[in-house]
Amino acid sequence: MDSLSKSRRKALKVSVAALCTEVGFGVAEESAIETLTEMLQSLLTEIGKSSKAYTELSGRTEVMVTDVLTALIDQGIHIDSIPAYANRGGKTVLISPVQTAAPPIQKVLSAGENQPHPAHIPEHLPPFPDPHTYIRTESGTQPVSEYQLIREKAASYKRDTERALTRFVAKTGETQSLFKDDNSLFPLIAVQTHAQPYLAALLPKDQDLDTLEASDIQGYGRQGSGSRPDLPGTRAQKSETVDPELIDNPYLQPVKLPKYKKYKIS
Template sequence: MDQQVNMYRKMLAAAVSSILLEHGFDTVEKECLGTLTEMIQAFISEVGNQSKNYCELSGRSEPLIADVVLGFVDMGFNFNSLDSYVKSGKHSVLPTLQTQQPQKQLSMLPAGTKQPLPSHIPQHLPQFPDPHAYVRTPTHKQPIIDYESVREKAAIQKKDIEKALTKFLAKTSPTHNLFDTDESNIFPLIACKPAYPPYLSALLPPGSDFRSRGLGL
């Protein structure tokens, strides 16, 4: 129905454009053409309604030319001027309407076989969608549990953690630069913080309590 209305609307716009061309206009703005098309559509609709009313008032189901003339008169339009305009031969004839091919519906790729409606559901209701729309479908991959993949994944995670920690320390701690430039963010090296005195770690064995109490340090 919408496609038919659009076709009639295009023909009305072509008729309005032809009338403007007859009166010496070369171009017309799109908004102006739309307004004039709406006006002539409203005029034709009103003439049709008036003709139908006079037809039904006379007890007939199909309007005659007399009903149309009365519709024009009721709207204050001189019907004789229309006859003289048609006989003048100055108007252009619009091309005949051509049938438009209906747009083809896009065929979606089916996924699975559609299930028929059970007996307790009326057959005039819509069919079931594709099975993947309501049948359980796993949305995650199965975990990989083989030894080689787990070891490889653990090594990659450890490497990523060390890299992230190194970048964090390089941004929050003092760093050294390999090159003597003002840009210190090129190849930064984490500055070493030597313990004082340096031989203390060698004198105190690991796990000893003397690190915090011994030697008065």
């Protein structure tokens, strides 16, 4: 129920209470007042619907007095008794409700002056918003551009990142502690030992053997003069790639790795 319906319902309830006071009732229950109010609202609704129906039946759009009188007759109300009832003595007169002042509308803060409509836009359309919403938004504070502060912030972010990663590894992996009894204080990342630690330095990691020249790849037990046919990615297939000399930017040229050779192990 919206606010308008609530105000109308309240006015009908006050009218029913005034009629009960005229008849002689001093006190009434809330349920009784609500029932009488519902009956009065239903009667007025039916009278309005009947009046509208008679108006449309006559081919009109505005309700006339004759339409209302015909609707009252259909509801069983004696029309001749209405003037006498309206002029009765000792009736309760309800004063009109006081119109409350509408709350003031707060002005929205505006930045800049709104631009008027161009000639091709009608005036009844909404005006343009503030210019900063579709042109630019000025920043209140200037960004920090001092070298010392930027370096301090970068160092702080790096230190926090390393600390967070260290704590994550310490919580998810194996940890050691400076104290034998309590491992929760000052956790350290456990050092993983290998049976043959020297292999990590001898095995290649950054080079792909498939991209090397076939003449430079020799197996164990083969002589240095032996060779194998071209493998995928060899010099025969590299001719289809882009010539590095055509690239002017040195940062975009492919990386030139040193030739990798395997020597015979006696």
